Amino acid sequence: MKEAPHDASLSTAIRRFVIVGHNARTDGEFNLKDIPGTSGRLDVLARCVTAGLLLSNGIRKDTLVYLLLRGLPGPAKALRFEGKHVKNLNPDERSSSSLIQNALRIPVSPGGWLQAGPGIDVALAERPLFDKEFGGLRRIVMAEDGESIGNVSLRNAVMILGGHTDLIEEDVGLLGSEGATRVSLGSRSLHADHCVTVAHHIMDSKVG
Amino acid sequence: MKEAPHDASLSTAIRRFVIVGHNARTDGEFNLKDIPGTSGRLDVLARCVTAGLLLSNGIRKDTLVYLLLRGLPGPAKALRFEGKHVKNLNPDERSSSSLIQNALRIPVSPGGWLQAGPGIDVALAERPLFDKEFGGLRRIVMAEDGESIGNVSLRNAVMILGGHTDLIEEDVGLLGSEGATRVSLGSRSLHADHCVTVAHHIMDSKVG
Numbered sequence: 001m002k003e004a005p006h007d008a009s010l011s012t013a014i015r016r017f018v019i020v021g022h023n024a025r026t027d028g029e030f031n032l033k034d035i036p037g038t039s040g041r042l043d044v045l046a047r048c049v050t051a052g053l054l055l056s057n058g059i060r061k062d063t064l065v066y067l068l069l070r071g072l073p074g075p076a077k078a079l080r081f082e083g084k085h086v087k088n089l090n091p092d093e094r095s096s097s098s099l100i101q102n103a104l105r106i107p108v109s110p111g112g113w114l115q116a117g118p119g120i121d122v123a124l125a126e127r128p129l130f131d132k133e134f135g136g137l138r139r140i141v142m143a144e145d146g147e148s149i150g151n152v153s154l155r156n157a158v159m160i161l162g163g164h165t166d167l168i169e170e171d172v173g174l175l176g177s178e179g180a181t182r183v184s185l186g187s188r189s190l191h192a193d194h195c196v197t198v199a200h201h202i203m204d205s206k207v208g
Numbered sequence: 209m210k211e212a213p214h215d216a217s218l219s220t221a222i223r224r225f226v227i228v229g230h231n232a233r234t235d236g237e238f239n240l241k242d243i244p245g246t247s248g249r250l251d252v253l254a255r256c257v258t259a260g261l262l263l264s265n266g267i268r269k270d271t272l273v274y275l276l277l278r279g280l281p282g283p284a285k286a287l288r289f290e291g292k293h294v295k296n297l298n299p300d301e302r303s304s305s306s307l308i309q310n311a312l313r314i315p316v317s318p319g320g321w322l323q324a325g326p327g328i329d330v331a332l333a334e335r336p337l338f339d340k341e342f343g344g345l346r347r348i349v350m351a352e353d354g355e356s357i358g359n360v361s362l363r364n365a366v367m368i369l370g371g372h373t374d375l376i377e378e379d380v381g382l383l384g385s386e387g388a389t390r391v392s393l394g395s396r397s398l399h400a401d402h403c404v405t406v407a408h409h410i411m412d413s414k415v416g
Binding site: 032033034035036043044047051054055056057090091092093094095164185186187188189190191192194197198200201204205 | 240241242243244251252255259262263264265298299300301302303372393394395396397398399400402405406408409412413
């Protein structure tokens with residue numbers, strides 16, 4: 001298994017989403033016929049990957065989606081989906097869950113990302129990994145009690161979301177989000193994948 | 209099978225989405241293990257139902273989602289999901305596809321909606337059905353070449369989307385959308401379910 005390449009061309013215009021799955025299984029041992037019931041709600045994360053990366057006619061090449069999986073059996077793992085390089089990503093949930101499953105079955109050890117497929121990398125989830133990955137970028141946490149997203153610059157930032165539960169202290173420690181800006185998308189409480197879609201829409205609107 | 213109740217309390221503040229599936233099978237004979245490959249892309253429609261009706265902590269009781277299925281074996285069918293009454297709707301695609309499948313297996317004949325389950329109705333898709341359902345409401349078609357959604361009132365309207373293909377003349381005839389306003393969500397071409405999510409966000413923002 002070769003080490004994942006470091007892409008030096010990643011500029012600050014890149015959009016980055018991190019979705020935390022507190023119960024998401026780390027070993028890929030779940031049943032594709034019952035993803036919500038057997039994977040620790042990896043279905044939520046799978047929908048976030050497609051919401052983050054897919055356009056109707058292609059891929060958002062300017063976007064990276066990270067999943068932080070903190071369920072059984074552990075230790076916690078991170079997955080990275082890079083729009084610029086990802087292939088075989090289809091909009092249906094079973095297909096993206098299958099990509100996640102395959103990546104989780106790769107043995108990992110401390111020290112960095114391993115390539116699991118085109119544009120898909122896996123790693124042990126450790127603070128140094130995220131420090132290196134997000135160094136110099138502001139952390140923005142999506143939270144219902146946060147500041148209106150319209151008032152916050154989303155550039156040079158990582159957007160962090162809970163999957164189907166709120167973030168807890170251990171997440172903050174791993175992701176280095178101690179001083180994060182809390183940002184709200186509006187008055188309604190949305191599913192994580194719908195938050196990703198809305199955040200993209202807002203950034204698309206600002207660009208043009 | 210009892211006739212679906214007519215809900216006289218439906219006010220003009222209700223949000224209505226219609227998603228057209230040109231290839232979507234009308235008989236429910238598809239495999240839940242391979243929804244995209246066997247159902248005529250009913251997976252797209254299933255995601256639109258959850259994008260239309262689900263909040264993180266509940267259901268959008270002010271929303272109706274209609275699916276227009278025009279694939280094999282025919283004749284075309286319509287499904288109606290009413291947020292106010294729907295039950296057992298989970299966010300995962302397999303679960304919502306299964307609700308669709310069960311509804312499509314109910315024999316229908318001309319004349320109106322039949323109840324397929326709580327808040328889920330099925331009918332033969334005919335012009336009089338939609339004329340009655342949408343009488344007096346403006347038709348808005350989501351289209352990339354349309355007017356910016358920010359400039360268009362979305363009240364007293366039905367929002368119509370193609371599933372994974374654009375609308376064609378037969379759709380216009382069925383839905384009575386001859387004089388529809390064409391509306392664009394922005395510069396990027398989005399999947400239908402993402403369009404529903406963004407449209408909701410825009411309406412949520414206008415409300416408060």
